[in-house]
Amino acid sequence: MRSTIFLLLFVATSAFGQHIKDEEKQLNAAFDKTNYWASYQGTDGKINAADSVLSYEVVFSKLLLKVTAADPETIRYNFDALVKNGMEIVTSEDGNFRIYSWDDQSGGTMRRYHKIFQFRDKKRVLSKSLPGIDIALYKQINVVVSQGKTFYVTQNISILSSALTYHQLKVFSIENGKLNDKAILIKTKSGIMNKLGYEVDLSSTANSGQEVPDYSTQYDKKDKIFTIPLILANGKVTNKKISYQFKGKYFEKL
Template identity: 45%
Template sequence: MKKSILLFLILFKTPLFSQDLNLLENKLNDLIEKRINWSDNQNEGSYDSLAKYNKEFEKLILKFTATNPKTLTYNFKKIKTDLTIITSEDGLFRIYTWNTFEGGTMQFYTNVFQYSIDGKVYSKLNKKEGYDSGCRFYEINDIQANDKHYYVTNSVKVGSSAAYLYQAKIFSLENGALNENAKLIKTKSGIKNTLTYDVDLSSSSNSDRKDGIESRDYMSLIYDKKNQTIVIPLINADGKITKNKIRYQFKGSYFEKI
């Protein structure tokens, strides 16, 4: 009898989760549409309305990702192209990113980190300080080092149509929490959590170049998964982006310059 009741509860709970996820997608799409409409609206008070729906969007994602474990692996196929979701290979860490549309040429992003520890799911807002515009996380890769599991993320801040900041950042799950300051990158000044560089396409060294190279084609941060290598462009002292690369390869304990 107890087994029958347990089986009934499991079967009953599964469609409820499915219904919850369908409801979530519908609500997110509704808020996405409202945010887009208000971002295109030039009327007085439109910015306040946009900020209001951004806050609702944020609260909704935080609520569902912290209470519904299925969201950690759900593919969100119905979501319109306004929410970027990247997931670790082990399926325990996921980052949600969206553009708030509250900026101009400077893009403002919000991120939610979702993770699982001992079978329980958690989520938290990526906190920003001061006038931080936030970043767009676009890739995540897993690394096993020193008997720990790490995540290498790639992200970009957009300061304008010509100004960018790229960053490789390390995360880990340890001591029952998400460690946002895990250190795995070995540099001359010590073991670091991030590897960061700026790009200025408006500088004369990039905008007035005569070598036929399009700077934009070589400016991005790349992770070479096969060789476990963080690849960044070699940028000259005058800001000129070159075709040459700087590589930090994982050597068993740390990423080291090669």
């Protein structure tokens, strides 16, 4: 009897594994076509590579949204082939929130990214894309619980040119089966905010021709402290840091 149960479980697990691998193959094939046309160097005047990029981008986005919404197990699947092809996938420590983001290949020195947000609400796994053009690539998600409610503090970066970048902390929460992209958790002089960001211009006179200190955002999970660089009014990136620590309700400046 036990051997029969084990065999059934093995067959079911194997079937699941093959199913999700088949989905990844479909996704990767569509993603490959987008990348192919983005790097197309042909001279055939009848071919519009830019239109092909946009067309396959739509196909891929819809397919990824469909797969991640229909298959709840995808929220914990690695999608190694997609990552190898340029997809950025970040997942929260609790496994309940994931962001897929990728370059849509339509920009020049300014890069544009598409995103799918996948999240778990109790036993359901849902996916959605937020409206509007977003140039941010999401790099990290950290979980913070405030007054019994779970918040997700994300880090993203926007590449505005070869020398100009924008770095941002943005807060999300999952509420009643919906993703709230306006959740507030950062206390500043201007009020309780949903996001906090800073711009780095390496081409500015203040930074040009000299070594620029590390200007990335850092997070200390143990003490729940975000650290960002102090940037002067003239754009100079300094060695000094600005820190925000979670004080039980909000992140507050130290």
